[in-house]
């Protein structure tokens with residue numbers, strides 16, 4: 001098995017995969033996710049930005065955040081973002097082709113991978129369930145910066161969750177004899193059982209808690225580190241662990257199952 005070319009951004013650049021290399025990438029992505037949550041916590045909820053249709057463009061009814069994400073995705077598509085199988089747009093329907101020659105990514109995934117996109121669900125989960133947990137319930141009117149921060153979170157979460165396609169592919173290649181019967185039977189429960197490693201999940205949750213403690217602690221100017229119990233964090237580390245345990249890991253597993261169900265098509 002397993003020669004893997006991995007870039008510093010933690011992305012997979014070869015069609016030869018291993019579970020270790022994929023997990024390394026997920027670990028690197030934790031940094032991006034934890035930092036993006038910490039950055040978002042600078043702003044209050046600012047719910048009118050994503051709840052109210054405020055667009056003044058004729059014939060266009062969308063929230064400021066939706067408008068912002070759509071427009072940014074268009075420009076990012078034009079420079080080739082979505083040629084990369086690790087990236088999945090939120091607004092698929094208006095994604096243009098790249099206007100530059102693009103890198104030819106090795107065809108690592110089954111072609112049906114393209115049809116696995118749960119960004120609508122991620123959008124709803126993020127705004128309705130996650131965001132209210134870690135930002136102040138207030139409105140300071142600073143919607144453009146808030147929307148930019150939301151986009152950073154959404155893209156980091158979406159990439160992590162859709163990485164489930166790569167995890168599933170490598171698990172399938174490592175043990176096709178185990179996965180094929182469950183895929184042929186379209187047995188989601190059996191697939192879920194096969195791909196679950198509870199010990200790994202526990203490690204992930206503990207590690208992201210540690211990262212949130214390390215990256216998000218308030219740094220004092222004197223060398224006296226003081227009483228541990230007085231330490232303050234920009235985002236509650238236990239909450240970051242919970243976000244992984246209750247949302248990110250289950251959604252990643254959902255993507256794994258959805259991908260596997262199509263793997264023999």
Ligand SMILES: O=C(O)C(=O)C[C@]1(C(=O)O)C=C[C@@H](O)C=C1
Nearest residue numbers: 167196197198200201204249252
């Ligand atoms: O590392 C794996 O094997 C994965 O499938 C990823 C992941 C996760 O989301 O972190 C999901 C399912 C496993 O139970 C363990 C971890």
